Amino acid sequence: MTPPLLVATDLRKDYPMDAGTVHALRGVSLRIDPGEYVAIAGPSGCGKSTLLQLIGGIDTPSGGTVELLGTRLDLLSDRELTRLRLTRLGFVFQRFHLLPVLTARENVELPMAEADVPARERRTRADELLAYVGLAARGGHRPTQLSGGEMQRVAIARALANRPALLLADEPTGELDAATGRDILDLFRRLNDDGGTLVVVTHDERLAAQAGRVVHMLDGAVCD
Amino acid sequence: MRSLGLGVRSLIRRRLRTALSILGIAVAAALLLDMVLLSGGIEKSFAELVLARGFQIRVTPKGTLPFDTEATIPGAAGVLAGIRADPDVETAGAVLGTPLFGRIPDSLVTLFGYGIEPEAQGVYEVTAGRDLGPADSAGVLLSPAAARLLDARIGDTVTLVGRLDPQALASRPGRRLVARGLVRWVYDARGQASVGTILPVMQRLAGQRGDDRVSVFVVKATSDSGVAGVAARLRERLPRLEVNSVADLVVHFRKRLVYFRQLSYILGSMSLVVTVLLVSTILTIAVGERLGEIATVRAIGVSRATVVKQVLAEGSALTLVGAALGMVLGLVTARYLDAILTSFPGLPAAFSFFVPRTGALLTAAAVLLATGAVAGAYPAWLAARAPVAATLRSEAT
Numbered sequence: 001m002t003p004p005l006l007v008a009t010d011l012r013k014d015y016p017m018d019a020g021t022v023h024a025l026r027g028v029s030l031r032i033d034p035g036e037y038v039a040i041a042g043p044s045g046c047g048k049s050t051l052l053q054l055i056g057g058i059d060t061p062s063g064g065t066v067e068l069l070g071t072r073l074d075l076l077s078d079r080e081l082t083r084l085r086l087t088r089l090g091f092v093f094q095r096f097h098l099l100p101v102l103t104a105r106e107n108v109e110l111p112m113a114e115a116d117v118p119a120r121e122r123r124t125r126a127d128e129l130l131a132y133v134g135l136a137a138r139g140g141h142r143p144t145q146l147s148g149g150e151m152q153r154v155a156i157a158r159a160l161a162n163r164p165a166l167l168l169a170d171e172p173t174g175e176l177d178a179a180t181g182r183d184i185l186d187l188f189r190r191l192n193d194d195g196g197t198l199v200v201v202t203h204d205e206r207l208a209a210q211a212g213r214v215v216h217m218l219d220g221a222v223c224d
Numbered sequence: 225m226r227s228l229g230l231g232v233r234s235l236i237r238r239r240l241r242t243a244l245s246i247l248g249i250a251v252a253a254a255l256l257l258d259m260v261l262l263s264g265g266i267e268k269s270f271a272e273l274v275l276a277r278g279f280q281i282r283v284t285p286k287g288t289l290p291f292d293t294e295a296t297i298p299g300a301a302g303v304l305a306g307i308r309a310d311p312d313v314e315t316a317g318a319v320l321g322t323p324l325f326g327r328i329p330d331s332l333v334t335l336f337g338y339g340i341e342p343e344a345q346g347v348y349e350v351t352a353g354r355d356l357g358p359a360d361s362a363g364v365l366l367s368p369a370a371a372r373l374l375d376a377r378i379g380d381t382v383t384l385v386g387r388l389d390p391q392a393l394a395s396r397p398g399r400r401l402v403a404r405g406l407v408r409w410v411y412d413a414r415g416q417a418s419v420g421t422i423l424p425v426m427q428r429l430a431g432q433r434g435d436d437r438v439s440v441f442v443v444k445a446t447s448d449s450g451v452a453g454v455a456a457r458l459r460e461r462l463p464r465l466e467v468n469s470v471a472d473l474v475v476h477f478r479k480r481l482v483y484f485r486q487l488s489y490i491l492g493s494m495s496l497v498v499t500v501l502l503v504s505t506i507l508t509i510a511v512g513e514r515l516g517e518i519a520t521v522r523a524i525g526v527s528r529a530t531v532v533k534q535v536l537a538e539g540s541a542l543t544l545v546g547a548a549l550g551m552v553l554g555l556v557t558a559r560y561l562d563a564i565l566t567s568f569p570g571l572p573a574a575f576s577f578f579v580p581r582t583g584a585l586l587t588a589a590a591v592l593l594a595t596g597a598v599a600g601a602y603p604a605w606l607a608a609r610a611p612v613a614a615t616l617r618s619e620a621t
Binding site for chain 1: 230233234236237516517520521522523524525526527528530612613616617619
């Protein structure tokens with residue numbers, strides 16, 4: 001039996017507020033196997049983005065554990081966790097978050113530069129990735145010169161730069177029109193077909209339906 | 225695409241703000257440079273001025289500095305012989321400085337007169353014509369201003385008149401002398417009309433010949449290392465006179481102009497504070513605007529160290545460009561300010577307040593770069609501590 005890529009156990013996340021503690025996650029457990037395409041679906045505010053941040057090591061849970069490739073994230077130092085995000089995980093955000101001062105190619109190269117990949121190698125890989133997402137001719141363009149769909153494609157190429165074991169996407173089509181959103185989902189489908197493991201957060205049930213498995217959430221808990 | 229490159233591009237992204245910041249830093253840097261030039265420049269210029277002709281020691285009346293007062297030393301020949309007898313003295317000469325008059329067709333003009341020994345003098349350089357001979361009692365040397373005032377050219381005869389007799393309210397009889405050359409008197413103020421004759425002639429004109437009086441003795445030691453020894457022996461031998469080496473004179477001078485140094489320290493410090501505040505404010509604003517970007521790059525695995533380096537690189541780039549511009553601006557303003565300050569009456573024309581020195585430039589540049597790094601520390605800390613998850617959540621809503 002193939003060992004799981006990610007195991008989240010009894011994850012809880014509380015936010016202390018003036019009016020009382022908000023329980024964003026109430027004991028969520030999740031297992032992701034290599035090669036899976038999982039959608040986490042649910043209405044706004046149900047805790048799906050919080051779950052994504054916890055399993056991505058961006059935020060720390062109030063309780064429970066996350067184990068990625070056999071490594072407990074809560075036992076890592078900040079430096080080790082940063083390194084793990086750089087080399088083992090890829091992130092795609094709703095608002096793309098490309099660096100505006102860099103070209104598309106340079107944005108894709110950024111994580112590789114941080115990982116000390118030699119310049120020639122990262123340029124070659126950046127060009128390959130831009131070609132993979134259909135932007136071979138747009139490498140020299142700045143984000144302001146790209147459409148929303150193109151920016152998200154560059155963001156996906158950036159997320160794939162260091163060959164991550166798991167790609168996490170938070171509402172990747174939230175800022176796009178329906179047609180462009182479908183193109184992005186097609187790209188995710190292709191990524192998964194090529195062996196990639198994906199977890200996509202979305203509030204759109206139709207988009208979630210394209211994933212191999214859908215995890216429904218409501219009020220901070222998995223409701224399947 | 226590393227930290228400095230990213231920092232520079234981020235600065236270029238906000239062109240107007242960056243340009244205004246650089247201008248602000250440049251002004252502060254110019255002020256700092258000017259203050260650094262001022263703090264050490266006066267002393268350096270003074271030392272160069274005193275050493276202009278290579279005489280390292282001055283002997284003056286007790287409690288005075290050269291040409292500080294009208295006090296004089298009697299028995300000059302005897303004192304000079306004693307000085308020259310020191311084995312470590314290469315040469316020595318006597319100078320008398322005195323006010324006197326020049327006669328023009330219908331009146332008298334005020335001049336300053338030097339009585340000198342042409343074979344051992346430390347107060348002038350011949351710029352046209354020729355020097356006086358040691359016994360040339362009929363010749364006179366003129367500053368360009370004196371030549372203009374007396375309407376005299378080389379070879380012309382001029383009439384010099386000694387002090388006015390306060391009893392008779394009339395001048396002493398004049399003495400006709402031939403202009404041998406034009407000279408630059410080292411200690412003259414800009415535009416000062418000065419003339420020079422051999423010492424006995426000037427002593428007669430000044431009424432100081434009777435007891436052979438002079439204002440100052442200039443002494444050149446055989447080597448720089450022997451100066452302190454010669455000065456000590458002269459102090460012992462001439463207890464009623466003031467003996468100062470160039471180093472001693474610089475100390476005296478420093479005491480008199482201590483307020484210039486204090487002023488330069490205060491203004492220099494203020495300029496540094498302004499630079500720190502300016503760079504820090506700009507970077508803090510920039511970090512605040514880019515929190516989303518910072519949270520994103522941290523989320524995708526860029527380390528805190530890289531983020532800190534980028535902010536510090538931005539601060540350094542701002543400071544570097546501002547400092548470079550400030551150096552040019554500082555040198556230009558130093559020349560302008562120097563022209564204003566050296567036009568004060570009574571200051572030697574060769575004297576400078578702002579003396580460009582490689583050491584001063586390097587010091588100012590190093591201090592500014594360190595300032596840029598310090599100024600970037602707080603915004604860099606803010607960037608490093610940016611809450612990644614919370615920022616991404618707020619960016620998504």
